[in-house]
Amino acid sequence: MDQLLSGTGDLPDGARAERRWRRSERHLEPPSGSGARVMEKATAMPDLSIEGLTLALPALADRSHAVQDISLKIGAGETLCVVGESGSGKSMIAHSAMGLLPKAVKPVRGVIRLAGLDVLSLDEEAMEDLRGREIGMIFQEPMTSVNPVMRIQDQLLETFEAHNLLDKGARKARVIELLTEVGLPDPPRLAKAYPHERSGGQRQRVMIAMALALEPKLLIADEPTTGLDVTTQAQILTLVDNLREKRGTAVLFITHDMGAVAEIADRIAMLEKGVMVEEGEADQVLGAPRHPYTRKTRKLLAAVPSLTPAQLPPLPDEAAVLSVKGLWKVYRKRGFFGVAREVRAAAEVSFSLRRGETLGIVGESGSGKSTVGRCCLRLIEPDGGRIALGDLVLSELSASELRRQRKRIQMVFQDPFPSLSPRQTVACIISDGPVAHGVSRHTAFAKGRELLALVGLPEQAIDRYPHEFSGGQRQRVGIARALALEPDVLMADEAESALDVSLQAQILKLIKDIQSRLGLAILFVTHDLRVAAQICDRIVVMQRGKVVEAGETASIFAAPQHEFSRQLLAAVPGGRRFGNLPTRP
Template sequence: MNQPVLTVRDLSVQVATPSGAKMVLEGLSFDLRAGETLCLAGESGSGKSMTALAIMGLLPKPMCRIAGGSVKLGETELVGLSDAGYRQIRTARVAMIFQEPMTSLNPLMTVQQQLSETLLEHGACTRAEAPGRALQLLRDVQLTEPDRRLKQYPHELSGGMRQRVMIAIALACDPEVLIADEPTTALDVTVQAEILDLIRDLQRDHGTAVLMITHDMGVVAEMADRVVILRHGCEVESAPVRDLFAAPQSAYAQELLAAVPRLGSAPPRPAKPQGPTVLKVDDLTVRFDVTGGLLNRVTARVHAVEGVSFDIRAGETLALVGESGCGKSTIGKALLGLVPWQGSVLVNGRQTRGMGPARLKPVRRDIQMVFQDPGASLDSRMTVGDQVAEPLLIHGLASGSELTDRTEHLFRRVGLSPDMMARYPHEFSGGQRQRINIARALSLSPKLIVADESVSALDVSVQAQVLGLLQEIQDEDGLAFLFISHDMAVIEQVADQVMVMRLGQVVEEGARDAVLRDPRHAYTRRLLSAVPVPDPTQLRHERIETESLGSPIWPAGQGPEKLHLNAVAPDHRVAV
């Protein structure tokens, strides 16, 4: 067998905390060979990213340090290597793709400047050759319109495009090892599939060894040759990918795999009794002006949402599905009056069109929102108890001891202890913060909750707990949900009705089983075929080809052709 290109032995990482030094990674060992993909899997805080930063020499000093062990890249020992030594091997021999491409790219430099800088720093080409090499790298990562992209800045690119640029930079000097730290977590399912296909193709062509870090077991099944499961900084299991999925040995690996939502595994959805209509939306339209020219006139418009209509009844969950930019989140914001809109929105029979903030206030008691990022949607300067109680104070529903009692009840309702009320958001995990957001949304006893990607940032086991909590609350209170997500397996778990959106319009809608089991629109089928299957024996065979979805931006006075939905079954409609 060929020699390992990366050898890690007994690696331990220590972090300084107010209460003393804490081990966040302890005694990790593995080998990585040319052309092989090793996945480090586990939940947040398991030590996955710490491993990558330790290998790359990027641990934040003086807070973190390697407390022991060895990391060898070929014959080169990396532990104790000087900064100058690391500069010579980073990108040239070992490169890293980070989780969030926007924060990893320089916003002040064009794509060409950033690629050229990497090539010139490592002497991979001359200054005259750099533009041509940069263009070829963008072609290698299958970026559309590569000549145009070279001249653009990161903010002008979509998330998938930025991640392709990051991969191009990482592969610029043909490294021996590529470390991919959650490279697809923030991406839509189709873009994720494209990026995984791309990494696999580049690995095949260059013989690169890949260390993949992820908490998505579907990605593990699709990409890995071998898997190391981490928990609390310690290895709990290491095995070839097929052995791990077929017969996990450790209790933790069994729990992790059991918590993974699997598309097609949900039981048929029983028909719910028809409750009263909580939300009725007709011809909802949201457009944003794009100005330009000497007089700053409107030159174009973003047609974010174009004539969307739907109803949601009490106790029902409507799922909005689609890729980034399709208008899902914009619909959620429009319902709460957070963006200007046209059309008709009735909340519990009350027309909200034309209402100002004062008149909207009582309506907002009936419709609340749970946002995607549980940390960013909480105020870091307020205790979580005060934040859950705040809506009750604003609406004058409780004060004094009654306010405290109701807040304590809300904490218990979402599975948190009332003695946590005096803490601040940073003292909680991501799953606990999302529970706090749900408690705050429930404080006014709403009739409808808009959940905007509310579990996409959570680990699979925490995700399962939060989804179970939402289902329990819905069953008890008859709450209606508008569930916005791009995760088809999660949608299958929660939805009664599904609406698939593309470029601001609905292309398919109907009962959950009708849309997901018998998709009729090509775009819906494309979304479903891109979902990673958490089973290495049943990998998707169809490649997800890069497809231009078009743009929602139209010149002023023009707009997209309105799609009409035709019934193909009693509760199933498809655009023609």
């Protein structure tokens, strides 16, 4: 199993048993240093025990219970992955253990025991003392879980102040120690930064440091790698696993990413609509489910995209619909006395896109891929280069001329919820674009109904608001809105990254079906190489604003020529279980 976790080979027989044995041996060793408290707390009793947990939903919900009759146990040094689609109830289990349930969700049965205490019976003051000391949590989106107007060090110091631990000098020293432990560069400098000044991966590491500050027995990680690029995902997974090894911490890992599950899970619990349908050792659940006809287990495993590129039909040799040549974009951060820093987001980027083709732009966070896509739409003004839609040079158009031509290139955003007006019905959201370009409201509404059918939504959805849809349904509304203007080019910016694997599969199939019907050219920006393998005819690999490799998807995945391309492919979580990694030259 260690070979699988490190991505260096296939799963050897008995490796997981050996790993568990080594863990048990480690807990018998005499503790020393800061880990002494953790080892002292480790006992034969499970760190977290959930028995018969049932959580009731409000009357108007689509089902009566968020979770029903859930029983789980996690021991010291063990990682239990709770897996399921959006809405399966997995995050509700985590929030129950933390005492952070929404007011509308009520526990009606069951017991949650942590450190010998029944969590559900504790008042808020007792839970505040328990949080941090005995249980820590890494939230899915760190930017919404930290204070944007407080420096990073102040937010970590607040943890010690709230629990009245250590003196002022020791607190500051411990903050630097924690930031160092989670692998952040230049901790003294980073500690003085604000959250928005750090990358997504660094913010997630700060969240991990906050969760581990008081050395809790149990660490809950709620979708900690969702939306991160593959190299950052690999770093976060390795970090969590190493901290578990070092501290003997029990880890409850909430995720829909089966690749991440294959990397770190000791045991897996599968949920469907609040009901546990499968629970057991990771090898057994992933490799040989006890219930092969259980729809959830089979559906989730089958939906994991493979790293082996799909066999896509050959494309006719046509002129480029979109061509980009020598694109430059530099972001400038100004200080009090002029330009303080420049970040080169795109440098001499060139590519072309033909009708009916899907071109993927892949790379790490900060590689410039989204900047390039937004420059193509002139949502961001490029600093240099030529962008053309057929014979029309977009980069040379005035604002008024560009407004008339925008319908020819449309965008599907990463997160549909903030990109859809909460005050408008789907009818208005889809029809506003055509109406702005001279189409009558009646005709636009009729077209909207046709588009809803095209993206697989019922006709009655036309009168609903965005909050009344699931994440996958909102993404379908976003696609319908983009198609309403009958564009030549559709740009999808991480359009699948926040969705679970089964919803991803549905959205990707939908995009390919629409493309085949309408002959769309698609510019697909993604950090998910599995998705790129299944949907893209060609890919462009970007690193630090530059194109380091470009070509047919199958060729690059089979024999990547650039070292960075090889690193990206090797970093894909669970690559050896869910798809063949490239043969290294």
